[in-house]
Every structure is written in structure tokens, then in C-alpha cells.
Amino acid sequence: AQSVSQHNHHVILSEAASLELGCNYSYGGTVNLFWYVQYPGQHLQLLLKYFSGDPLVKGIKGFEAEFIKSKFSFNLRKPSVQWSDTAEYFCAGKLSNNNDMRFGAGTRLTVKP
Amino acid sequence: KAGVTQTPRYLIKTRGQQVTLSCSPISGHRSVSWYQQTPGQGLQFLFEYFSETQRNKGNFPGRFSGRQFSNSRSEMNVSTLELGDSALYLCASSLPIGQGGNNEQFFGPGTRLTVL
Numbered sequence: 001a002q003s004v005s006q007h008n009h010h011v012i013l014s015e016a017a018s019l020e021l022g023c024n025y026s027y028g029g030t031v032n033l034f035w036y037v038q039y040p041g042q043h044l045q046l047l048l049k050y051f052s053g054d055p056l057v058k059g060i061k062g063f064e065a066e067f068i069k070s071k072f073s074f075n076l077r078k079p080s081v082q083w084s085d086t087a088e089y090f091c092a093g094k095l096s097n098n099n100d101m102r103f104g105a106g107t108r109l110t111v112k113p
Numbered sequence: 114k115a116g117v118t119q120t121p122r123y124l125i126k127t128r129g130q131q132v133t134l135s136c137s138p139i140s141g142h143r144s145v146s147w148y149q150q151t152p153g154q155g156l157q158f159l160f161e162y163f164s165e166t167q168r169n170k171g172n173f174p175g176r177f178s179g180r181q182f183s184n185s186r187s188e189m190n191v192s193t194l195e196l197g198d199s200a201l202y203l204c205a206s207s208l209p210i211g212q213g214g215n216n217e218q219f220f221g222p223g224t225r226l227t228v229l
Contacts, residue, residue: 043220043222094216098161099161099216101158101218103148
């Protein structure tokens with residue numbers, strides 16, 4: 001069955017700490033993968049996406065993610081977080097030929113100033 | 114370009130009633146998908162419409178239905194509301210690969226439905 005899972009439900013970091021949020025997917029076929037962020041009271045915003053090509057993708061606000069096919073993973077990273085990164089982060093995936101997007105449960109990130 | 118718009122933004126209904134939510138996609142986008150977001154279940158795919166036809170469907174009961182108009186605007190209807198239908202309902206639009214896009218979905222702000 002197609003699914004996306006996130007390992008961390010709540011992560012608490014201090015400013016300037018490095019971040020890595022885990023995401024694993026289970027898909028048969030060509031998969032498109034995404035990371036979205038949802039700031040409090042705001043709607044989902046796309047951080048980055050992987051469709052094909054270079055497995056290391058860079059997104060907005062200094063975020064990046066690496067597609068590792070052998071591990072079925074698409075972890076999100078940021079070398080140094082800021083207080084303003086406090087938000088909920090969702091990993092999502094879908095097959096390339098349709099729009100049935102499956103989301104992970106989300107990871108709430110709290111960055112302490 | 115204007116983003117995806119959803120109306121109304123907030124809605125309060127009582128059990129047993131029905132509700133219709135509206136979504137206007139980004140101009141030129143012909144695919145519209147609907148999602149339900151709840152604290153317990155997270156984000157779940159409801160269905161997708163493309164060119165006025167339902168193309169994909171998630172695992173929701175028949176009380177949840179939708180349609181798409183010729184101008185790509187979409188509506189979602191929930192009949193016989195239950196308390197558990199309280200959620201944020203999100204709409205996303207995309208431009209398919211065959212029409213010059215890459216299927217990337219752009220989300221609207223959502224409609225927050227509260228069922229009392």
C-alpha cells in the first residue's frame with residue numbers, strides 16, 4: 001500500500017542546532033516526494049520537492065532533503081535552525097502519474113530562542 | 114497569479130446537517146484535490162477532480178462527495194454531518210504534466226468546519 005511515514009512527532013531544538021526530520025515512503029512505481037511546512041495559523045507551503053534527477057534537493061529557507069532510493073527515505077535537513085522555523089512539517093508523496101497525495105503524520109518542530 | 118481560494122474560511126454546523134465548501138483553483142489549473150486535516154488522523158486525501166470528472170478517490174464514506182465545474186472551480190459536499198467531520202478541509206490545484214505543468218500541488222488556506 002502507498003504510504004508515507006514520519007518518525008518524529010515533536011522535536012525541540014535550540015537556535016543554531018542542526019535539524020534532520022525523518023521520512024520514509026512505501027510506493028511501487030515512480031514517486032514524487034515533497035516536504036511542506038505549516039506555520040501556526042497559516043496554510044501549507046511547499047518547502048521542496050523531488051521529481052527526478054539529483055537526489056539532493058534544495059528548497060526555500062535553507063532547507064534541503066536527500067532522496068535515498070535504497071532506504072526509501074527522503075529526510076529533511078537544515079544546518080542551523082532559527083526560532084522562526086517553529087512550525088509543523090509534513091512529508092508527502094504520490095505516484096508521478098496521479099494526484100493521490102499521501103501525507104505523513106507531521107512533525108512539530110519547536111525552536112527555543 | 115492569484116493563489117487557490119477557498120470559501121467560506123470558517124463554518125459551524127450541527128449534526129445531521131449538510132455542508133458545501135468551495136474551491137477556486139489557480140487560473141489555468143484543471144486538477145483540484147481535496148484533503149481533510151484533523152489532529153488525530155492528520156492529512157487525508159479525499160478525492161481529485163480533473164476536467165469535471167473524479168479521477169482519484171480516497172477512503173471516505175459516500176457522505177463525502179464533490180464536483181467540478183467547467184471553469185475548474187470545485188465544490189465538496191458532506192451530508193449528514195457527524196461530530197468527527199470537524200476538520201480543516203484543504204483544496205489543492207495543479208497543472209498536469211500533459212498541460213505544461215509538473216503535477217505540483219498548490220494548497221489553499223482551507224475551510225475550518227466545526228460540527229456541534
